[in-house]
Amino acid sequence: MEQKIREILADLRPEFDFTEDVDFIEEGYLDSFDIVQLVAMLEKEYEVKIKGIDIVPENFSSVAAMAELLKKSGAK
Amino acid sequence: MQLAYRNKRITGVLTVIPKNCKTFDEEMKNYQADKKRSRRLKLVMGYDRHHFVEPGVCASDLAVFGVETLLHEGKLRKEEIDAIVTVTQSPDYFMPTTGAVIHGRLGLDSHVYCVDISQGCTGYLTGLMEAFSLLDQPQTRKVLLINVDVLSHKVSKEDRNSYPLIGDAASVTVVERTEEETRIDGEIRMDGSRHDALMIPAGGFRQPSTPETAVLHEDSEGNRRSLDNLVMKGADVFNFVQTEMPPLLASLFARLGVKKEEIDWFLFHQPNKFMVEKLAQAIDVPLEKMPSNIVTYFGNASGVTIPTNICYNVGEKLLGHTYKVCLAGFGVGLTWGAMVLELGQLDFCEMVEF
Numbered sequence: 496m497e498q499k500i501r502e503i504l505a506d507l508r509p510e511f512d513f514t515e516d517v518d519f520i521e522e523g524y525l526d527s528f529d530i531v532q533l534v535a536m537l538e539k540e541y542e543v544k545i546k547g548i549d550i551v552p553e554n555f556s557s558v559a560a561m562a563e564l565l566k567k568s569g570a571k
Numbered sequence: 572m573q574l575a576y577r578n579k580r581i582t583g584v585l586t587v588i589p590k591n592c593k594t595f596d597e598e599m600k601n602y603q604a605d606k607k608r609s610r611r612l613k614l615v616m617g618y619d620r621h622h623f624v625e626p627g628v629c630a631s632d633l634a635v636f637g638v639e640t641l642l643h644e645g646k647l648r649k650e651e652i653d654a655i656v657t658v659t660q661s662p663d664y665f666m667p668t669t670g671a672v673i674h675g676r677l678g679l680d681s682h683v684y685c686v687d688i689s690q691g692c693t694g695y696l697t698g699l700m701e702a703f704s705l706l707d708q709p710q711t712r713k714v715l716l717i718n719v720d721v722l723s724h725k726v727s728k729e730d731r732n733s734y735p736l737i738g739d740a741a742s743v744t745v746v747e748r749t750e751e752e753t754r755i756d757g758e759i760r761m762d763g764s765r766h767d768a769l770m771i772p773a774g775g776f777r778q779p780s781t782p783e784t785a786v787l788h789e790d791s792e793g794n795r796r797s798l799d800n801l802v803m804k805g806a807d808v809f810n811f812v813q814t815e816m817p818p819l820l821a822s823l824f825a826r827l828g829v830k831k832e833e834i835d836w837f838l839f840h841q842p843n844k845f846m847v848e849k850l851a852q853a854i855d856v857p858l859e860k861m862p863s864n865i866v867t868y869f870g871n872a873s874g875v876t877i878p879t880n881i882c883y884n885v886g887e888k889l890l891g892h893t894y895k896v897c898l899a900g901f902g903v904g905l906t907w908g909a910m911v912l913e914l915g916q917l918d919f920c921e922m923v924e925f
Contacts, residue, residue, distance in 0.1 A: 507608070526792040527806040528612055528731070531845055535615045547813030547849035552806065 496565065497558050503536050504558070513558065520552045530555050537561070541570035573826070574757035574910065576703040581912075583646060583745040583919040584889075586882040587637040588869055589628070590924045594620045595735050602731040602793075609731075617844025617863065618735045621870030623723035624925070629663045630719040631672040633741035636925050638677055638715065641743060646919050649677070653711040654684040656701045658694040658874050660903070661721045662687065673717065691769070692840045692902025694718055694874020695744075696759060696910055702746040703755065716744040718874040725771055727787065727796035733803050736843055738870020741925075742878035745918070758823045759908030760815070768807045769903045773798035809846055812901050816909075817853045820899065823909050834911070835894035837861035838880045840901055842871055874900070881914070882922045889920045 504513040504525075511524040519525045525533070533555060534545050545568045554564045595618040599609045612618065624633070634657065641647035657670040664672070670685030679685075684705070690697045695718055702714040719741035726737045773784035784798040796802060824831060837856050841847050847863035862884040865876050872879065877898055885894070893915025901907035 507611075523791065528608070528792070530806075531615050532608070532611045535611075535845075544852055547809070547846075547853050550813070550849070551810060 496562050496570070499540065500537070500558050500561050500565075503533070503540060507533060507536065518556045520556045525555055533561075537565060541565055541568075543568040543570045572759050574700060574755075574759065576755040578749055578751070578753055579703045579706055579755060580747060580749045580751070580753050581744055581914060581917065582747050583641075583917050584878050584881050585637055585641060585646075585743045585919060586875065586879045586922045587633050587640075587741040587743075587925050588879070588922055589622045589624045589633070589739055591625055592620050592622045598728070598735065601728050601734070612731075613735075615845050616736070617867040619867045621736065621738045621866075623737065623739045623870065624721050626724075628721065630659045630661050630669050630721050630741070631663050631676060633721065633739070633925055634669070634673050634717045634719045634743070635676045637717070637741050637743040637923070638673070640923050641919070647745065649679065651713045652679060652683055652715055654686070654702075654705045654714045655679075655717060656686055656688065656698050656705070656714060657717045657719065658688045658690055658698040659719050660689055660691050660694075660873060661719075661724065662689075669719070670717075690903070690906070691720075691873045692842070692876075693759065693900035693904070693906040693908050695840075695877040696757065696898065696900050696908045697906075698874065699744075699746065699910065700757075700759070702744075706746065706748045712748050714746045716746055718742045718744070718878060720873040720875060722801060722873060725799070725801045727794070727800040729787065729795035730800065732792070732794050732805050733796075733801055736866050736871045737801075738866070738872040740869065740872035740875040740879055742875050742882075744878060753913060755910060755912040756823070756827050757908060757910035758819055758826075759906065760819060761904050761906045762815075763904065765807070765811065765905045768804045768811065768905055769801075771799070771801050808842070808902065808905075811905055812842075812846055812907070813849060813853055815905075815907050816850055816899065816901055819907060820854055820897070820909055823911065827911055829895075829911060831856060833895060834897050835860065836885060836896045837899070838877055838884070838896055839899040841865040841876045841880065842902065873902070879922070882920055886920050889915050889917045891916070
């Protein structure tokens with residue numbers, strides 16, 4: 496799952512290296528609009544619906560956080 | 572605050588949309604983002620086009636056009652109007668009220684009371700609250716609720732956060748007393764500690780407009796705006812809506828003993844398609860019952876989105892049928908609220924171009 500998430504992130508923001516161990520939000524790799532687009536891309540890829548209350552920056556700060564969010568949203 | 576009104580009804584809704592229109596594709600060059608990202612944003616947020624007035628056109632211009640349209644078409648008679656409630660956050664002047672300007676331009680009798688309310692995204696609900704209250708006066712039988720905003724004048728064209736979604740519009744809603752046993756119930760809440768989530772920082776008495784407040788600055792997301800422009804903390808507003816609206820709606824439905832399946836239409840304020848669809852998901856309502864297309868085709872005109880939603884998505888069906896509807900607004904303040912009412916058998920429900 497984490498590899499696929501990195502591929503999606505690379506497609507969204509190819510100018511950044513998402514294998515780096517940094518906070519994607521604090522470092523400016525992802526802004527609020529990227530998060531909205533990312534939600535749509537992840538929902539399509541994993542056929543899940545991410546709850547609105549879970550769409551907060553901390554759930555998109557790392558690949559691990561996104562994987563956790565997807566599992567919580569029912570992704571296999 | 573819990574709300575309950577009896578023997579009142581909406582008898583007509585007219586929405587006025589400016590002809591002037593631009594598409595998101597035309598304006599994409601204004602934003603600091605590559606085309607691929609902007610196109611994805613367009614799809615997710617539902618940005619396609621928005622309608623806004625030409626420079627120099629003010630709130631009273633749209634409002635007077637709307638009322639005069641009804642007068643000319645015989646859908647309203649001037650002598651029937653007992654009061655006008657005008658809800659706007661983009662008044663013609665600081666003083667007098669826009670309602671006074673409208674009163675004068677329409678040549679209304681001095682017995683016609685006009686009052687303004689400064690409210691944004693919940694402005695349709697607060698306007699209805701005031702109109703229903705005025706109808707409790709013994710001589711008052713018909714109140715016009717005018718919702719109007721021309722906030723495009725205050726949004727930076729280089730602000731991807733706000734400009735693609737902003738729209739201008741006006742609506743005229745006729746509200747009357749009735750002998751029928753109608754009931755309209757609602758609930759409205761406010762959290763002023765978050766008043767800076769949506770604001771125009773300069774131009775009031777706290778921070779008057781100066782040449783310095785007109786200077787554009789770039790934020791961390793590449794949006795350029797000045798202190799004279801509208802600023803929205805988009806992520807905070809999104810989180811507020813997803814967190815606060817579901818419990819308010821649950822509280823209202825529980826108090827009324829209404830199951831959400833009994834409601835035919837959920838006609839909500841529409842900041843953008845993504846936010847509305849996530850709210851529909853949170854309250855488990857099918858999208859067919861909760862349209863999310865107003866920003867796509869018209870833009871978000873603050874308190875006018877609910878009447879635009881009524882006219883565009885239900886429209887003529889409301890002439891011959893009655894539906895149980897839930898109206899909801901959320902935004903500036905921060906304020907959020909909802910009403911449940913029977914809406915139908917209207918005298919008119921239509922849109923006109925300005």
